[in-house]
Amino acid sequence: METVVLQSLSKTYSGGKLAVRQVSLSLNQGEVFGFLGPNGAGKTTTVKLLNGMLSPTEGSCQVLGINPAKEPEKVHRVSGVLTEHAQMYDNMTGTQNLIFYASLFDIPSREARSRTESLLKRLGLENAGAKKLSAYSTGMRQRLSLARALIHQPRVLFLDEPTSGLDPESAQNVNQLIRDLAYREGITVFLCTHQLRYAQEICTRYGLIEDGTMLAEGTLEELRHDVLSDTVLKIRAEIMPAILPFRKSGENQYELDIHSDSEIPHLVRQIVEGGGDVYDVTAQKPSLEDIYFALTAKGKGEAM
Amino acid sequence: MTDNKHLFASLLIVPLVLTIVLPSTFLVMIHFAPDDPDIQRLLDLLPQSMQTKGLEQGLAELVLNFMLPVFFLIIPIMSASIMAASSFVGEKEKRTLETLLYCPLSVRQIFRAKVLASFLLSMMVSFISFCTMMVVLELEAGILMGMVLIPSISWLVILLLLAPSISLIAVTLIVRRSAKAQSVEESQQSAVFLVIPVILLVVGQSTGLLLVSAWILLAFGLVCTLLAWVLLKTCMGKFTYETLLQ
Secondary structure, three states: OEEEEEEEEEEEOOOOOEEEEEEEEEEEOOOEEEEEOOOOOOHHHHHHHHOOOOOOOEEEEEEOOEOOOOOHHHHHHHEEEEOOOOOOOOOOEHHHHHHHHHHHOOOOHHHHHHHHHHHHHHOOOOOOOOOEHHHOOHHHHHHHHHHHHHOOOOOEEEEEOOOOOOOHHHHHHHHHHHHHHHHOOOOEEEEEEOOHHHHHHHOOEEEEEEOOEEEEEEOHHHHHHHOOOOEEEEEEEEOOOOOOOOEEEEOOEEEEEEOOOOHHHHHHHHHHHOOOEEEEEEEEOOOHHHHHHHHHHHHHHHHO | OHHHHHHHHHHHHHHHHHHHHHHHHHHHHHHHOOOOHHHHHHHHOOOHHHHOOOHHHHHHHHHHHHHHHHHHOHHHHHHHHHHHHHHHHHHHHOOOHHHHHOOOOOHHHHHHHHHHHHHHHHHHHHHHHHHHHHHHHHHHHHHHHOOOOOOOHHHHHHHHHHHHHHHHHHHHHHHHHHOOOOOHHHHHHHHHHHHHHHHHHHHHHHHOOOOOOHHHHHHHHHHHHHHHHHHHHHHHHHOOHHHHOO
């Protein structure tokens, strides 16, 4: 089932800045979609368009069949948003904040209390619920914001840099929560980040955006197929036969770009037959980062 | 918490000065230095009904019913501005406004709730200020001069018509600015313009150029109410998520 749909979505700000240009996308239920790009690429603008905070200049979008530009309140009922610009009240405690936001979603107070408790526990904040927000660290605020975004059990979750400010342990905890929400509860996650390695850990599909334009979209395999299919074969060996096209990358370290894994056995055999001792063989597939840099380099090359 | 303390301190200081310090100073001055020929001339300008009373009583009621009402108007303007600024721009500054906008509330609902809250608080501060002022003045008049001061009908017009409408005008002016203002102080500046006509009234009153009667106050109140209504209507239609988040 398609949960989030963008059709040739464009946004030009009143100052004339084109923030999002003709973006088309479609997300399925239970997907963790990584919307990736550098700061100022148009990620946050897209989230705002999908929540009706901005109205599109061209094109349209839908969240669970609702048009956010026309019925933003209905979209807010089914979606949760986490962004660094949406903070909570410093003079209230964590629990008070969550219960206040629950009341805005018409959640009965008893239900709100039990959801608050379970979310605080799930995010490792059970001891911080009674503390005022002014005493919270950046990481605690971020986790409480995630709890706030989840208080009304949304079907779609928009997360803008969800792990920024988190220590490695809480980041891992949050990642596990996001995975659980998507796989077990079927929540669609639209995750914006500029941290490509992080995205590769958690997302099932990716969209790469730069200067408001989508550069590519697909699963990691699809992106590798479309953009950068070369695998780098890394071999640690003593004595490398000179006839083989390997380049030396360090002491006893050699590298070669190959197009298919099927080339590996033949190459290894040639090294061994040529008198080399092989200690380690690694076929390194392009990471999301490699793909992104290949894409942006291509864009720049074409522009020149 | 410190922010709240700051807010309440600013909400309290001006009413305290205007309803306790200033009226008490006037009364004490009347009691201890009434023999000025200029004051007698001012008293001669007053309606006949007021001149029949004793000099002290006449002067005290002149202060209560002609001078203090104009000063008093600063209270609703100020408290409405402080509340409106902290509830709109303050939320924007602390980045809590966007969180509210992501809740299933329409901009109109948020707008209404905030205007209503600022308005009600301003009214509460005004009424409490008036009551405190009357208690303090009656006590002082009773102890110092052994008399009872009677507030005129002007006070009714001020409390029920002028203070509410002028509060609403202050709130809407602040809210109009709040879309563009990035700090609470910046947005409060717009309400300063409201204080100017009030200051002119104060000057007019104290120099005897203009003696504002209940009728003039009533007319002034009706104009303000109309203005408040028009401002509120145009303001409400103008707001969208986009303008609020600029």
